[in-house]
Amino acid sequence: MMKNCEYQQIDPRALSVSPSSAQNHTEKKAQRPRRKWEVFPGKNRFFCDGRIILARQSGVLPLTLGLIIVTCGLFFAFDCPFLVEHLTVFIPVIGGVLFVFVVISLLRTSFTDPGILPRATPDEAADIEKQIDTSGSSTYRPPPRTKEILINQQVVKLKYCFTCKMFRPPRTSHCSLCDNCVERFDHHCPWVGNCVGKRNYRFFYSFIISLSFLTSFIFGCVITHITLRSQAGFHTYLVASNLTTNEDIKGSWSSKRGAEDSGNPYSYNSIMTNCCVTLCGPMPPSLIDRRGLLPPDEATPAASASDIELPLFAAKNDTHMEENCQDFALSCTA
Amino acid sequence: MAETHSLQDMRQQAAVAAKVFIQRDYTNGTVCQFQTKFPSELETRIDKQQFEETVRTLNNLYAEAEKLGSQSYIEGCLACLTAYTIFLCMETHYEKVLKKIAKYIQEQNDKIYAPRGLLLTDPIERGLRVIEVTIFEDRSLTR
Numbered sequence: 001m002m003k004n005c006e007y008q009q010i011d012p013r014a015l016s017v018s019p020s021s022a023q024n025h026t027e028k029k030a031q032r033p034r035r036k037w038e039v040f041p042g043k044n045r046f047f048c049d050g051r052i053i054l055a056r057q058s059g060v061l062p063l064t065l066g067l068i069i070v071t072c073g074l075f076f077a078f079d080c081p082f083l084v085e086h087l088t089v090f091i092p093v094i095g096g097v098l099f100v101f102v103v104i105s106l107l108r109t110s111f112t113d114p115g116i117l118p119r120a121t122p123d124e125a126a127d128i129e130k131q132i133d134t135s136g137s138s139t140y141r142p143p144p145r146t147k148e149i150l151i152n153q154q155v156v157k158l159k160y161c162f163t164c165k166m167f168r169p170p171r172t173s174h175c176s177l178c179d180n181c182v183e184r185f186d187h188h189c190p191w192v193g194n195c196v197g198k199r200n201y202r203f204f205y206s207f208i209i210s211l212s213f214l215t216s217f218i219f220g221c222v223i224t225h226i227t228l229r230s231q232a233g234f235h236t237y238l239v240a241s242n243l244t245t246n247e248d249i250k251g252s253w254s255s256k257r258g259a260e261d262s263g264n265p266y267s268y269n270s271i272m273t274n275c276c277v278t279l280c281g282p283m284p285p286s287l288i289d290r291r292g293l294l295p296p297d298e299a300t301p302a303a304s305a306s307d308i309e310l311p312l313f314a315a316k317n318d319t320h321m322e323e324n325c326q327d328f329a330l331s332c333t334a
Numbered sequence: 335m336a337e338t339h340s341l342q343d344m345r346q347q348a349a350v351a352a353k354v355f356i357q358r359d360y361t362n363g364t365v366c367q368f369q370t371k372f373p374s375e376l377e378t379r380i381d382k383q384q385f386e387e388t389v390r391t392l393n394n395l396y397a398e399a400e401k402l403g404s405q406s407y408i409e410g411c412l413a414c415l416t417a418y419t420i421f422l423c424m425e426t427h428y429e430k431v432l433k434k435i436a437k438y439i440q441e442q443n444d445k446i447y448a449p450r451g452l453l454l455t456d457p458i459e460r461g462l463r464v465i466e467v468t469i470f471e472d473r474s475l476t477r
Binding site: 100101104105108117118120121123124127128149150151152156158166169170171183184202203206 | 353354355358360361362363364410414417418419460461463464466
């Protein structure tokens with residue numbers, strides 16, 4: 001029954017060309033071979049010769065990108081110079097790494113195929129129709145079709161997709177915005193301008209996680225910046241470094257920034273110790289004995305001190321004034 | 335007399351009698367597996383054992399592609415750390431296995447299916463939904 005034939009090795013992919021187009025084979029040689037994205041039936045847009053895929057409405061993706069870039073730009077322009085000087089050079093480094101990670105994750109989420117299922121070929125669709133359609137009528141749309149299957153001993157209903165002409169695999173859903181069935185469909189995210197499905201869920205997750213880290217990081221840096229610039233912050237810094245405002249302004253000890261290696265000879269080189277000493281150290285006594293009683297003979301040296309000035313006054317003024325001056329001098333030494 | 339045909343010529347000369355679609359088997363979840371049930375249209379063309387062997391091998395290959403093992407975890411973590419830029423230069427494990435599958439299908443077509451007037455289409459070309467088996471008209475019967 002079977003002939004003894006020898007068959008040449010050919011590429012199976014060449015056979016995906018349907019018989020009808022094989023007739024146009026010579027015609028096709030004349031025109032540039034087209035890529036599948038050019039005839040893609042869904043509502044997607046393609047860039048870079050099919051390497052990049054986007055939903056038809058890009059949604060608010062430009063806004064998302066813009067917000068991230070502007071916020072980070074402001075952060076690098078205003079917070080970083082101040083914080084590099086006062087804290088550490090790692091602040092813009094960490095900020096930069098997070099920013100790059102966020103942008104790459106966002107672009108990967110937006111430009112990756114989320115797991116779109118190609119629509120059924122006409123032959124496939126016909127075969128499926130044949131299997132379920134008993135009436136054979138094509139004049140009306142049959143009621144929604146479902147197929148029940150067992151997954152891990154649980155009954156799951158598979159729905160028939162009228163647009164894609166196939167039974168949707170489990171966890172697959174049809175996105176009306178993109179007009180595609182997407183595997184493990186999560187949701188259509190307008191911020192990202194694409195569906196989130198099986199293939200780009202991990203990028204989406206890393207985008208939102210890294211974005212959270214980035215926003216908390218920037219928020220923390222901004223709060224630190226404001227605190228440092230305020231009096232409370234400023235003096236907290238002074239206390240921690242065992243400096244006075246005078247010394248800080250004059251720059252008496254600052255050769256190098258940093259809590260430990262300042263040239264301040266009074267620093268204990270530990271923030272905790274500096275704080276404790278300044279704020280909780282022993283309370284020194286007042287050296288001026290304000291309420292101490294004067295011994296009686298102490299009044300004369302005080303009076304003679306004022307007498308030196310008195311003759312000058314007496315020479316210039318009349319006796320009334322002299323009396324007043326004497327009274328004044330006495331009251332000072334009391 | 336031994337004749338040499340190319341599969342392409344055969345396709346153009348031979349008419350397509352029918353197409354059979356082997357659907358996905360979801361009993362183990364969403365992993366890519368195909369039903370091993372032998373379709374009745376192929377009864378006259380090929381041995382049941384042979385066909386089931388082919389489908390079973392394909393199922394094993396797809397299971398290998400989707401396997402959660404240390405290799406896939408390492409690949410995933412490395413990719414995450416490099417912000418997925420590593421895939422610009424490296425091929426994923428799944429893609430490597432898909433190439434193996436393509437080679438296997440071609441080999442099966444050449445050795446077993448083409449001599450019987452059948453052709454297997456790689457499922458990746460049908461979105462991993464079906465294995466399409468094209469049945470060509472048996473030329474010897476028309477003589």
